[in-house]
Amino acid sequence: MTIFRFALLRGIRSPLTLLFTYILPIVIILIRPMWIGEGLGLGAGGFTFLFMVTMLSAYLMSLSILTDKIDGTVLRILAAPIPMWRYLAENLLSCAVPLVVQMAIVSVLGHVLYDWSLTLSIAVFLCYTVLTLASVAMAFAWHCLFKGKEGNATGFSLVLFLGTFLSGLVFPTEVFPGLLQYVGTIFPAYWASRGLRDVLATGAMSGDYWLGIAAMLLFAVAFLLYGGKRRIV
Amino acid sequence: MRPNVTFLLCQIAGFSLLFAFWMGSEELAGFFLLLSLVIMALLRWRIPKLNVTVALDIIACLAVSALWGPAAYALAIPLFAAMYFGVYWTAFGGLYLFFNFDPLLTAVLALAALSGIFLGFWERERRDSLKTRDASAGRYYELESLQSDLTAALEQVERMTAVAERTRIARDIHDNAGHEIVAAYMSFQTVRSMLGPESPETLELYDAALERLDNGANRIREAVHNLSAVTVLGVEALQELCRRFPGPQVALQVYGDTTKIPVYVWTMLESCLNESLTNVARHARRASRVSVDLDATPHLVRLCVENDGVAGATKRPLGSGLRNLRHRAAAIGGNLSVDARETTFRVICVIPIREEEVPHGN
Numbered sequence: 006m007t008i009f010r011f012a013l014l015r016g017i018r019s020p021l022t023l024l025f026t027y028i029l030p031i032v033i034i035l036i037r038p039m040w041i042g043e044g045l046g047l048g049a050g051g052f053t054f055l056f057m058v059t060m061l062s063a064y065l066m067s068l069s070i071l072t073d074k075i076d077g078t079v080l081r082i083l084a085a086p087i088p089m090w091r092y093l094a095e096n097l098l099s100c101a102v103p104l105v106v107q108m109a110i111v112s113v114l115g116h117v118l119y120d121w122s123l124t125l126s127i128a129v130f131l132c133y134t135v136l137t138l139a140s141v142a143m144a145f146a147w148h149c150l151f152k153g154k155e156g157n158a159t160g161f162s163l164v165l166f167l168g169t170f171l172s173g174l175v176f177p178t179e180v181f182p183g184l185l186q187y188v189g190t191i192f193p194a195y196w197a198s199r200g201l202r203d204v205l206a207t208g209a210m211s212g213d214y215w216l217g218i219a220a221m222l223l224f225a226v227a228f229l230l231y232g233g234k235r236r237i238v
Numbered sequence: 239m240r241p242n243v244t245f246l247l248c249q250i251a252g253f254s255l256l257f258a259f260w261m262g263s264e265e266l267a268g269f270f271l272l273l274s275l276v277i278m279a280l281l282r283w284r285i286p287k288l289n290v291t292v293a294l295d296i297i298a299c300l301a302v303s304a305l306w307g308p309a310a311y312a313l314a315i316p317l318f319a320a321m322y323f324g325v326y327w328t329a330f331g332g333l334y335l336f337f338n339f340d341p342l343l344t345a346v347l348a349l350a351a352l353s354g355i356f357l358g359f360w361e362r363e364r365r366d367s368l369k370t371r372d373a374s375a376g377r378y379y380e381l382e383s384l385q386s387d388l389t390a391a392l393e394q395v396e397r398m399t400a401v402a403e404r405t406r407i408a409r410d411i412h413d414n415a416g417h418e419i420v421a422a423y424m425s426f427q428t429v430r431s432m433l434g435p436e437s438p439e440t441l442e443l444y445d446a447a448l449e450r451l452d453n454g455a456n457r458i459r460e461a462v463h464n465l466s467a468v469t470v471l472g473v474e475a476l477q478e479l480c481r482r483f484p485g486p487q488v489a490l491q492v493y494g495d496t497t498k499i500p501v502y503v504w505t506m507l508e509s510c511l512n513e514s515l516t517n518v519a520r521h522a523r524r525a526s527r528v529s530v531d532l533d534a535t536p537h538l539v540r541l542c543v544e545n546d547g548v549a550g551a552t553k554r555p556l557g558s559g560l561r562n563l564r565h566r567a568a569a570i571g572g573n574l575s576v577d578a579r580e581t582t583f584r585v586i587c588v589i590p591i592r593e594e595e596v597p598h599g600n
Contacts, residue, residue, distance in 0.1 A: 187261040223273045230280035
């Protein structure tokens, strides 16, 4: 697990990653106005910001793969007897683990501070954990498309913007005209928002919630398959 | 545009159309079917050996068609892929038409299948032509390498022949003319002591002649020294190669009379030993022993290099070095073979010695 440990430390050393991964999720859950009132965290509330933080954090953490590719570090690493899949797996794990831990803390704090029911806390934790996995896989696939950081960052900003608005986190997708109502379905966040809305409406993890989880897992598999095929050397 | 790119674009177009169908109905089964088809397509792209899994896609489409009608049209996507990959038995998906006949659906599936078959044949033909081209290029480079090796070997043989000839001349002068002149000089010195002092002019002339003879003998000695080869030849060259080998100690055993071996054979043996030891250093780092046996008989010479560091090398094809040596051995009527077993690896080179050849090298 040397690569995992090193990637984890590298993430902590970067101020931006430290802010988005380790500080902001806790800060967001502590801002009370984001979690009370109509919609309980959706719209301009905490869940939306958590989604954005998750996406950005997954992007920033997995940026190390692109950095390794650009500066040739990956070539030197692969000169050692380390298979490619292990390098990728440990790197992706180091991106997902801190976020999953943060989501666990957020769920516990939500339960303590805002009287979330146990079902809601578990649903939030599970939903964001799976969303984290899908986001990391998506960011990884995204990095595999580029050879430089400039176009990569610009493109991802656009994807993040579209993903946030079209996936129904800020506004329900019904408010969009025709085709735009469905474009959001190609983002994992759409299914996260759909699942969360269902849990918030019914108070239970019912069919729609589990469909959302399944969709996000399928997206994660698809992105990993795509990213795994692309050459990173 | 290459057929594989066309295939990829057709698949993307298929998925886009299916997405458009789904947007019209909003049936979740349709979305999950689409996502599953994309994942399976990515999986086959990632691991080409799993092409047969296209049958699962067809089954999924048939199953979902019970919940969502357009899934029957989605059959076109896996059917197209199956025909492209050559998994023709998956055409059982077409049985759906027997139970739910629809002219439009029939036309779509037939078009997809025929396009897949056409693209598949095109792609296979392209791969075959690429393989043929690669094989031709491989043969070309191998021949080029062989030509380069043969040229180098020819130059080496020429050089070694010159060295061997100089060595022979030096030995002849030293063993025959040199000894005779020294014997004559000693005889003249003996005669000098027998001559009386009666004729001082005669003695003076005699001493001058002796001195010139001594100078001549010295000149011959120097010439022999200068003619002698610095380069080691024959068995010494093989011993030198074994001595310089950086791996385990090489045990060289020589049997028979090696003076009968001509120079060009020594050159071949030297190259063979050099290549074999290089291979041991590169591929048999775990070798604990390397033995070299040289058998010289009046009619042939056999060199065997054996090591115990290459296990399970039986299925490996010969490298270009050994292949070139095999060609060189064949060019002089010999043979080079490789005997790879579970625990040992042997390179055996057998070269005939023709009667009319004059032995030189040793």
